[in-house]
Amino acid sequence: xxxxxxxxxxxxxxxxxxxxxxxxxxxxxxxxxxxxxxxxxxxxxxxxxxxxxxxxxxxxxxxxxxxxxxxxxxxxxxxxxxxxxxxxxxxxxxxxxxxxxxxxxxxxxxxxxxxxxxxxxxxxxxxxxxxxxxxxxxxxxxxxxxxxxxxxxxxxxxxxxxxxxxxxxxxxxxxxxxxxxxxxxxxxxxxxxxxxxxxxxxxxxxxxxxxxxxxxxxxxxxxxxxxxxxxxxxxxxxxxxxxxxxxxxxxxxxxxxxxxxx
Amino acid sequence: xxxxxxxxxxxxxxxxxxxxxxxxxxxxxxxxxxxxxxxxxxxxxxxxxxxxxxxxxxxxxxxxxxxxxxxxxxxxxxxxxxxxxxxxxxxxxxxxxxxxxxxxxxxxxxxxxxxxxxxxxxxxxxxxxxxxxxxxxxxxxxxxxxxxxxxxxxxxxxxxxxxxxxxxxxxxxxxxxxxxxxxxxxxxxxxxxxxxxxxxxxxxxxxxxxxxxxxxxxxxxxxxxxxxxxxxxxxxxxxxxxxxxxxxxxxxxxxxxxxxxxxxxxxxxxxxxxxxxxxxxxx
Numbered sequence: 001x002x003x004x005x006x007x008x009x010x011x012x013x014x015x016x017x018x019x020x021x022x023x024x025x026x027x028x029x030x031x032x033x034x035x036x037x038x039x040x041x042x043x044x045x046x047x048x049x050x051x052x053x054x055x056x057x058x059x060x061x062x063x064x065x066x067x068x069x070x071x072x073x074x075x076x077x078x079x080x081x082x083x084x085x086x087x088x089x090x091x092x093x094x095x096x097x098x099x100x101x102x103x104x105x106x107x108x109x110x111x112x113x114x115x116x117x118x119x120x121x122x123x124x125x126x127x128x129x130x131x132x133x134x135x136x137x138x139x140x141x142x143x144x145x146x147x148x149x150x151x152x153x154x155x156x157x158x159x160x161x162x163x164x165x166x167x168x169x170x171x172x173x174x175x176x177x178x179x180x181x182x183x184x185x186x187x188x189x190x191x192x193x194x195x196x197x198x199x200x201x202x203x204x205x206x207x208x209x210x211x212x213x214x215x216x217x218x219x220x221x222x223x224x225x226x227x228x229x230x231x232x233x234x235x236x237x238x239x240x241x242x243x244x245x246x247x248x249x250x251x252x253x254x255x256x257x258x259x260x261x262x
Numbered sequence: 263x264x265x266x267x268x269x270x271x272x273x274x275x276x277x278x279x280x281x282x283x284x285x286x287x288x289x290x291x292x293x294x295x296x297x298x299x300x301x302x303x304x305x306x307x308x309x310x311x312x313x314x315x316x317x318x319x320x321x322x323x324x325x326x327x328x329x330x331x332x333x334x335x336x337x338x339x340x341x342x343x344x345x346x347x348x349x350x351x352x353x354x355x356x357x358x359x360x361x362x363x364x365x366x367x368x369x370x371x372x373x374x375x376x377x378x379x380x381x382x383x384x385x386x387x388x389x390x391x392x393x394x395x396x397x398x399x400x401x402x403x404x405x406x407x408x409x410x411x412x413x414x415x416x417x418x419x420x421x422x423x424x425x426x427x428x429x430x431x432x433x434x435x436x437x438x439x440x441x442x443x444x445x446x447x448x449x450x451x452x453x454x455x456x457x458x459x460x461x462x463x464x465x466x467x468x469x470x471x472x473x474x475x476x477x478x479x480x481x482x483x484x485x486x487x488x489x490x491x492x493x494x495x496x497x498x499x500x501x502x503x504x505x506x507x508x509x510x511x512x513x514x515x516x517x518x519x520x521x522x523x524x525x526x527x528x529x530x531x532x533x534x535x536x537x538x539x540x541x542x543x544x545x
Contacts, residue, residue, distance in 0.1 A: 250537075
């Protein structure tokens, strides 16, 4: 590992997709700043990564991407650590706590979801763009959702926040193209994370069926007949961040097993 | 950013280890331009390209160059605008990959810079024969067998014009929109066994532009009253491409190889733009 190695910040790094993304970049020889809401969780992940990849340059950061002071502090920390940031990977996001019609969806819940899922990427872009190199190697990749591609009644907060990410990526792509910075997103479908499995367990309990029955019932609605493992998302993030995608900007790549064909 | 559009230096991209080693990859329109870059990308990834084209001389040269660097490849001469040409691909393909290849890249296409007023019905039909029906016939010829064989991947090269038409080259844009629709239908029909995706390039510097007999560059030069790179840059500026340059064929090749490979195993029915940011619509 040299100081010339590319650097990446992964937000939501201790979640299913974030962890896989951090690992992927470390494996490819990048210096990786791993950020998430809990310091003890990022510290534990940093230890794991250093054990699995001896010599890896990992910077654990406590970060609430919806908070300007928190993002400012993270940007300062990254500036001191690597001086620049090759790739900003925005993975962190929250789900809407329950599915309810707009008339019963509390404004506070709508704002909470938007603060993390849409205002967060905006604040991150605002504060990290000055650290991204303008020599054509820099890029931003955000995680959207197939729920940002199609409407799901009862989930106004979540759907609009993720549709907003797809739009933000296009706006940023237009703004940053002349600096040689590419901006793209990945829109996952059902991804086999702990979050997804908990959702299946809850639904199964509600319907009085087994986890396996619920899983088969749900997965049968996906054209590929399964929920993707987290690495399918990190593989797409890594591809879009790499030189392989040098003429790709403003794009949202669907990785959803065919549930939405946009 | 400087034009540099027509320099078209072939900079090989780093290989990404897409685990494509030994895969038999049928590439239509494989002898020149984007098709040629796709063939070379797969060869660099260790796959075995089967390049199909009407231009026997260019196929021969390509195969010679690939073999000289130790890459295994095959070529089939066929007029893909006819059912007879597709039949020839099926017949000759049998000895190369059996009943179906592992990967199909529908790349062949033609287009002229002309408005709908300047396009006869016959010319429109000819565009559809090559750009739409070659893809339809190739898929009908191979996908049932590919499913029997346990799976595979299809990548079709469309265009940003399929999503965002300009005021000319209308038949081309319409054919690409049709192809994109067929691809999604096939993605549904053949899931979960076969994945079907599209790559939608923006303006890419190829013989479509540079050929002195039919290339678009001459038309663009006349339209903007400028020569060479300056004319192309005027067009790129006019179209408002954020990255302010044309794309290179190998940049399309990299996206095609990614979608063809198991690295994108959970992506089907998707379109990936390789367009320098030209798409302004949200979806």
